[in-house]
Amino acid sequence: xxxxxxxxxxxxxxxxxxxxxxxxxxxxxxxxxxxxxxxxxxxxxxxxxxxxxxxxxxxxxxxxxxxxxxxxxxxxxxxxxxxxxxxxxxxxxxxxxxxxxxxxxxxxxxxxxxxxxxxxxxxxxxxxxxxxxxxxxxxxxxxxxxxxxxxxxxxxxxxxxxxxxxxxxxxxxxxxxxxxxxxxxxxxxxxxxxxxxxxxxxxxxxxxxxxxxxxxxxxxxxxxxxxxxxxxxxxxxxxxxxxxxxxxxxxxxxxxxxxxxxxxxxxxxxxxxx
Ligand SMILES: O=C(O)c1cc(=O)[nH]c(=O)n1[C@@H]1O[C@H](COP(=O)(O)O)[C@@H](O)[C@H]1O
Numbered sequence: 482x483x484x485x486x487x488x489x490x491x492x493x494x495x496x497x498x499x500x501x502x503x504x505x506x507x508x509x510x511x512x513x514x515x516x517x518x519x520x521x522x523x524x525x526x527x528x529x530x531x532x533x534x535x536x537x538x539x540x541x542x543x544x545x546x547x548x549x550x551x552x553x554x555x556x557x558x559x560x561x562x563x564x565x566x567x568x569x570x571x572x573x574x575x576x577x578x579x580x581x582x583x584x585x586x587x588x589x590x591x592x593x594x595x596x597x598x599x600x601x602x603x604x605x606x607x608x609x610x611x612x613x614x615x616x617x618x619x620x621x622x623x624x625x626x627x628x629x630x631x632x633x634x635x636x637x638x639x640x641x642x643x644x645x646x647x648x649x650x651x652x653x654x655x656x657x658x659x660x661x662x663x664x665x666x667x668x669x670x671x672x673x674x675x676x677x678x679x680x681x682x683x684x685x686x687x688x689x690x691x692x693x694x695x696x697x698x699x700x701x702x703x704x705x706x707x708x709x710x711x712x713x714x715x716x717x718x719x720x721x722x723x724x725x726x727x728x729x730x731x732x733x734x735x736x737x738x739x740x741x742x743x744x745x746x747x748x749x750x751x752x753x754x755x
Contacts, residue, residue, distance in 0.1 A: 484598045484621030485666065487570040488691055488717040491537045494568060498708065498754075499747040501532050501739075502574070502695065502723030503541040503558070507549065509728050511735040521546065522554035526561050528727060531736035532743045533566035538719050540693075542574040559595045570598040572693065572719070576625065578603030584613040592617045599623060601671060601693070604654055608662055615667050621691070622668055624658050626683055627651040629673025629696035651679065652686055659687035669693055672711070674702025674720065680710035691717045697746065698725025704746060708753035722746055 482490075492498065505521045507514070514520045529539060539562060546555040562571050573595055577587040591600040591614070599621030602611060614622045627637055637651040644653055658668045670687055672680045674696030683692065692711050696702035697720055704720065711718045726746070730738030 483619035483666075484570055485691065485717075487568075487598055488537060488621075488719065491569050492717055495534055495536060495747075496751060497535055497537045497747045498712065498718055498720050498750045499536050499743060500538040500540050500572070500693070500719045500721040501528065501536050501726050501743055502721045503528065503539055504545045504723040504727065505551075506545060509724075511731045511733065513733060515731075518549040518551060521549060521551045522557050522561075524727075525554075525558050527736040528739050529558070529562060529566060531740040532726070533569055535740070535743045535747050536569055537717065538570045538572055539566070540572040540574050540719075540721055540723075542723070555595065559597070563596065570621075571596075572599045572601065572621070572623065573597035574601045576601050576603055578606050578610050580606065581609045581613055584610050588613045588617060592620050599669070601625065604657070608657075611662060611668075615664055618665070620667060623671050623691075623693045624654060624668060626654045626658070626670040627672045627676055627679040629675045629700055629702065633673065633676075652682065655683045655686040658690055663690065669719075671695070673700075674704070674707040675700055677703060677706040677710040680707060684711050684713070688713065689716050691719060693719045693721065695721040695723075698722035704749045705753035708750050709755075712754055720746075720750055 503525050505525050507516050507518045573591045591597045601623045604624040639650050640647050658670050669691035671693045672683050674694045697704045726739050726742045729742040
């Protein structure tokens with residue numbers, strides 16, 4: 482089953498466009514786990530178990546594990562996901578981007594070491610930095626396009642006067658991902674929920690690729706506007722929320738609170754599909 486098939490199937494099975502982002506920060510853990518980096522796996526596994534029937538995908542962010550020397554816990558978490566939520570695709574958020582030979586190692590890390598179904602990548606270094614990931618049949622790769630942060634403007638909103646039609650840089654990335662770079666239908670795009678007008682623009686330029694849309698919840702993106710701008714029946718959108726779900730409560734019932742927060746967001750997203 483390809484990554485795209487998995488997304489479609491999880492969307493149908495769970496009636497959901499919500500992706501729960503796994504960004505474990507021990508300083509924000511509930512009181513009984515607070516500050517204990519050895520409990521990263523336990524914390525994330527509890528969140529996974531509480532929300533697996535409510536999501537289209539999970540997205541572990543690798544920095545939150547690596548910063549605490551917890552890559553072994555990420556490996557265990559990936560095994561846990563495969564065992565307990567095999568129907569839910571996992572996007573490893575690594576935002577890699579490097580020359581081909583190094584990209585081969587990053588691809589191996591994402592798909593062989595961690596067994597991810599998809600990965601996030603920076604397209605800044607060009608197609609040869611993306612190609613090594615596309616050699617993994619059926620795996621997905623989301624290219625940063627119009628990111629959710631204010632600084633995204635610095636480069637992504639610059640006009641490319643050398644390209645016919647003078648698109649903005651993010652528009653050019655969207656066209657490449659829809660067309661010439663998307664050799665085997667493995668590419669998707671990352672667009673911030675904080676910029677619904679740009680989601681709509683990206684959708685117009687890239688009508689069939691899946692969109693990963695972070696920025697609802699803690700970053701204040703409008704969940705309903707996001708769906709109205711990006712959702713198409715035949716091209717999945719994956720709307721990520723991390724902190725607003727992970728840290729919904731600091732008590733022992735954190736996992737149940739995360740479930741309630743996830744359900745609420747999922748329902749808002751579903752209702753906006755119209
Ligand atoms: O690629 C991403 O996932 C990403 C792209 C982007 O434009 N903005 C963005 O916030 N992210 C990630 O999405 C998550 C957002 O987390 P919350 O703001 O806590 O919901 C983090 O893991 C970010 O690294």
